[in-house]
Amino acid sequence: MLGARDSAGNFSARSVQDLYITSVGYWPMGYVVCNVWQVMDVMLCTSSIWHMCTISIDRYIGIRYPLKAAAAARLNQPICR
Numbered sequence: 703m704l705g706a707r708d709s710a711g712n713f714s715a716r717s718v719q720d721l722y723i724t725s726v727g728y729w730p731m732g733y734v735v736c737n738v739w740q741v742m743d744v745m746l747c748t749s750s751i752w753h754m755c756t757i758s759i760d761r762y763i764g765i766r767y768p769l770k771a772a773a774a775a776r777l778n779q780p781i782c783r
Contacts, residue, residue: 719743 719739722729729736764771 719729722731731739
């Protein structure tokens with residue numbers, strides 16, 4: 703589900719930017735909006751990557767140490783100390 707949402711978000715962000723550039727030949731919204739658009743795109747994509755890495759680590763710990771992971775989940779404590 704997370705992968706589908708990330709793909710849809712990246713596809714829509716890139717589609718809008720590419721649509722403007724290919725149809726008009728330049729970015730018609732100005733320099734500031736262009737920079738904000740690019741910063742937000744990179745920031746949100748990076749956030750998505752970090753989120754998926756965190757989920758992967760959590761799943762790995764749950765498989766590798768099932769008893770510790772279950773106890774930590776109940777106590778709401780970090781596994782790594």
